[in-house]
Amino acid sequence: MKKTSLPLGMHDKLFKRAKVMYQLERDISDLLMDLGFNRIETPTLEHFEVFSDDLSLDHYHLFDKQGNLLSLRPDMTSQIGRVVASTRINVPVRFSYSGKVFNYNEEMRGLSNEHTQAGVEIVGYDSQKALHVALTSAKKALDVAGLKQYHFELSHAAILQSILQELALTPALEKDLLGLIQAKNITGLTMFTMRYPSEFDAFICQLPYLFGESESVLAKARQLTNHAKIMQALDSLEMAVSIFADNPLMLDLAQVPTMPYYTGMMFKVFGDKVPDAFVSGGRYDRLFERFGAKQLTAVGWALDIDSVYQAIHSDIAFEEIL
Amino acid sequence: MSKQITIALTKGRIEKDTIKLLEKAGFEMSFMADKGRHLIFDSPNQQFRFLLVKAPDVTTYVRHGVADMGVVGKDVLMEHPVGYLEMLDLNVGLCKFSVASTPNFNPTDHKRKRIATKYPTVARNFFKQKGEDVEIISIQGSVEIASVIGLADAIVDIVETGHTLGANGLEVFEDICRISARLIVNKASLKNKREVLHLIQQLETVVGNKEVPFQ
Numbered sequence: 001m002k003k004t005s006l007p008l009g010m011h012d013k014l015f016k017r018a019k020v021m022y023q024l025e026r027d028i029s030d031l032l033m034d035l036g037f038n039r040i041e042t043p044t045l046e047h048f049e050v051f052s053d054d055l056s057l058d059h060y061h062l063f064d065k066q067g068n069l070l071s072l073r074p075d076m077t078s079q080i081g082r083v084v085a086s087t088r089i090n091v092p093v094r095f096s097y098s099g100k101v102f103n104y105n106e107e108m109r110g111l112s113n114e115h116t117q118a119g120v121e122i123v124g125y126d127s128q129k130a131l132h133v134a135l136t137s138a139k140k141a142l143d144v145a146g147l148k149q150y151h152f153e154l155s156h157a158a159i160l161q162s163i164l165q166e167l168a169l170t171p172a173l174e175k176d177l178l179g180l181i182q183a184k185n186i187t188g189l190t191m192f193t194m195r196y197p198s199e200f201d202a203f204i205c206q207l208p209y210l211f212g213e214s215e216s217v218l219a220k221a222r223q224l225t226n227h228a229k230i231m232q233a234l235d236s237l238e239m240a241v242s243i244f245a246d247n248p249l250m251l252d253l254a255q256v257p258t259m260p261y262y263t264g265m266m267f268k269v270f271g272d273k274v275p276d277a278f279v280s281g282g283r284y285d286r287l288f289e290r291f292g293a294k295q296l297t298a299v300g301w302a303l304d305i306d307s308v309y310q311a312i313h314s315d316i317a318f319e320e321i322l
Numbered sequence: 323m324s325k326q327i328t329i330a331l332t333k334g335r336i337e338k339d340t341i342k343l344l345e346k347a348g349f350e351m352s353f354m355a356d357k358g359r360h361l362i363f364d365s366p367n368q369q370f371r372f373l374l375v376k377a378p379d380v381t382t383y384v385r386h387g388v389a390d391m392g393v394v395g396k397d398v399l400m401e402h403p404v405g406y407l408e409m410l411d412l413n414v415g416l417c418k419f420s421v422a423s424t425p426n427f428n429p430t431d432h433k434r435k436r437i438a439t440k441y442p443t444v445a446r447n448f449f450k451q452k453g454e455d456v457e458i459i460s461i462q463g464s465v466e467i468a469s470v471i472g473l474a475d476a477i478v479d480i481v482e483t484g485h486t487l488g489a490n491g492l493e494v495f496e497d498i499c500r501i502s503a504r505l506i507v508n509k510a511s512l513k514n515k516r517e518v519l520h521l522i523q524q525l526e527t528v529v530g531n532k533e534v535p536f537q
Contacts, residue, residue, distance in 0.1 A: 106404065109382055153513070184512070186522075187411035190531040205531070208409060211513070250513070270513045275387030277509075 009105055009113030016318035017309065021116060024305050028118045028141045029098045035137055037096035037120055042079035044100065045070045051078050053290075060102050060113075072102035077259070077287065077300055080121045085291030091124030094133070098305075112306060119281070119302035127283055130299040131265055132243060138279050138301050139247065142269065145308045146315070150271035150278065152247065153211070154240055155255035156233035157262040157282070163200050166227070177204075182256040184208035200225065211252035214241045221253060240265060261287040267301070273311045279303045325515045326368050330389035332377045336503050339414040340393045347524045369517075378402055381506065390511035390518050396501045397480055401443045407512060409522055410505040413534040419444055419498035422487050423469045423476035429495055435475045438468030445478035448498045466490040500536045 006012070013021055033039055048061060048071040055061070060072040073079060076097050083089065098118035105111035120137055122130040135152065142150055160181065164174055173196070180188040186208050193201040203224040210217050218238055222231070241249045255266055258280060266282030281301025288296045331337045341351045353365055354372065363372040373389055378401070380392035385405035392406075395415055399408060419441070421429075438459045439445040449456045461468055461477075468474040470490055480501060481487060481494060505525065511518050 106402070109405075110386065151513075183406075183408040184507075185408050185410075186526060186531050187533055188408075191533050194532075209519075252513075270510050272510075272514055275385065275508055275510050 008107050009111060011112055011114070016313070016316070019318070020313065020316060021305060021309055024145050024308060025098050025116055025118060027144050028303065028305070029096065031140060031144045032096035032118070032120060032137065035096075035140065037094045037137075040080060040083070040095040040097050041099070042073070042076055042083065042097070044073055046073060046079060046082075047071070050082050051075070058104050060104055074101055074103050075259075075302065076101065076117065076119065077121060077284075077302065078290075080123075080300075081261075081287040081298075082291055084123055084296070085288045085293035091296060093123050094125075095121045095123070097121075116305040117302045118305060119300060121298060121300035123298045124296050125299075127264065127297045127299065130297065131240065131283065134281060134299045134301055135240075135244060135267065138267075138269065138281065138303065141303055142278065142308075145303075145305075146312050147271060147278070147308060148315075149273075149311075150269050151250050152244075153250040153252050153255070153268045153270060154214075154237055155252050155266045155268075156237055157257050157264060157266055158233040159230050159253055160256060162227060162229040162233070163204070166200070167196070167198055169196070178256050181207055181254050184254055199227070203230075207254040210254060212250060214238070214249055214251045217251040217253065236265065257282075259284065261285075261290065265299075271311055274307045276304075276307060278307050278311070324369070324517055326364075326371055327391065327511075327515065327517050327521060328371045328373065328389045330373045330375050330380045330383040330392035330394075332380060332394060333374045336377075336393055336395065336415055337374065339412070339503060343412060343414065343525060343528055346528045347521075381406060384506050384508050387508045387510055389508070390515060391505060391507045391521075393503055393505055396499075396504055397441060397444070399504060399506070400447075401441055403443075406506040407509060408504050409507050410525060410529065410531075411533055412503045412505055412525070413529050415501070415503040416534065416536045417480050417482040417501045418536050419448075419478060419501060420481045420494045421448075421476050421478055421496040421498065422466075422481065422492045422494050424491060425493060427469075427476055427495060429476075431475075436473070437476055437478055438465050438474035439478040440465055441478060444498065448478065466492055500533070502533070502536075 048069045051059060051071050051074055059074050062070055064070055080095055101115050101117050103113055105113055122133055169177065177192060180192060189207060190205050193204050206224055210221055218234055221234055237251060257266060261284040262282050263285045264283035268277040269279035270277055279301050283299045285295055285297050287298055331340055341354055345351050354363055361374045373383060375383060377394055377398045380394040381402045383389040384392045393412065435456045436459055437445050437456045438461045440461060440463065442458045442460050445458050459474055465477045465479050466486060469477045469492060487493065507518060
């Protein structure tokens with residue numbers, strides 16, 4: 001009998017957690033609509049191809065009665081990509097959303113497979129302007145949530161893409177290299193450059209250390225390479241940092257795109273008390289290509305409300321009504 | 323004020339090797355000499371806190387950020403590959419993963435092999451990469467017996483000296499990969515505590531940035 005037990009990775013929320021999570025989702029959603037975003041609601045179930053071309057073990061899958069394979073949505077970005085590509089909706093357009101997303105994590109590690117996300121997608125605007133709107137709206141959302149200690153961290157997808165393009169590795173080796181970069185594996189990257197030497201050796205070996213204060217990271221990175229496309233990416237990072245001079249932005253050049261459709265600037269927000277990023281976002285121009293639509297510039301971010309709750313809950317007084 | 327760094331370690335050899343490395347890096351580690359039954363240790367100046375836990379749990383503690391970093395064998399990381407940064411090869415605890423069996427084992431035999439192992443992910447990935455489909459039998463320990471008494475055609479296990487294999491009449495047929503102790507780090511700790519990056523750099527000067535080969 002499983003009547004009284006929860007499936008793996010699922011949790012009930014009661015009292016303080018239930019109330020505060022609801023208020024966070026409501027406050028952030030209201031803020032985004034006040035900022036001029038159009039609320040969008042997409043379905044929880046979709047055909048699995050919307051989210052990935054291959055079956056991903058990290059997603060929940062089920063069959064409908066016609067035998068179609070469906071996924072519980074692991075993110076809303078792909079869904080909004082589908083909406084824009086498959087309807088006659090006019091661009092430019094700005095969307096905001098909130099709701100539950102589902103990911104299948106390693107079992108029995110104390111992880112949640114259901115998260116509440118809020119976020120935005122800014123489609124078809126000039127990319128500089130869109131990035132500015134994305135960063136400022138993310139900051140406002142974190143402030144309205146009551147988060148005190150956090151910092152933004154920028155990166156640029158073109159840096160690693162340029163390296164991979166020049167190295168022209170086999171797909172398996174490419175995956176190995178990205179894994180080493182993502183893990184900031186100092187020893188592994190040094191050994192990799194010894195086995196597969198290239199003009200990027202110094203840059204690749206230093207990648208694990210290329211994060212932190214933007215000024216020193218940029219200065220260090222420019223000494224390590226003079227590749228035109230990477231220099232261009234560093235310049236656009238510097239410009240973004242200068243636009244946000246009143247909110248010091250950090251950099252992490254070893255940020256590996258979490259989604260294959262990222263093409264430009266990427267950003268994450270980290271804070272004390274929470275082991276993962278609160279917010280992740282960036283620019284993706286290739287999202288719509290997957291759905292057979294023309295090339296469009298899109299910038300978006302998603303905020304994990306569960307992580308925000310984890311960071312702020314100890315600051316909130318709460319009395320149970322019994 | 324400098325923040326305390328919490329480090330999760332596996333009791334036994336990895337713990338001893340790690341303490342030696344920290345001593346080489348110039349830290350005073352005598353507070354770890356007399357452990358008794360304690361599982362949590364704070365250094366007298368509050369610079370470090372050590373947690374003594376089981377090997378696979380090191381990854382869990384680091385993933386949740388209750389430990390900022392941990393030291394654990396690559397064998398364990400290969401079974402639990404996500405949720406942390408694997409930043410440095412400490413070049414201690416060297417050994418290897420190998421396929422071993424009795425001398426009459428024929429690796430090119432046509433039949434689908436049964437492989438006994440404590441490391442099902444490692445074994446599955448190794449044979450998959452060779453394009454070979456095998457049946458994995460998960461065994462908790464003393465894996466050698468499985469191939470001696472015929473439960474499995476071969477085993478995938480850690481080999482350090484080869485003495486245990488030899489004593490049980492087994493030999494290595496193929497090496498899978500080198501194993502050593504690795505330093506794993508929580509993503510947010512690296513970004514939020516300067517002390518964490520500083521310690522990694524100090525350890526790098528002790529262990530170097532190149533793999534020391536096994537044997």
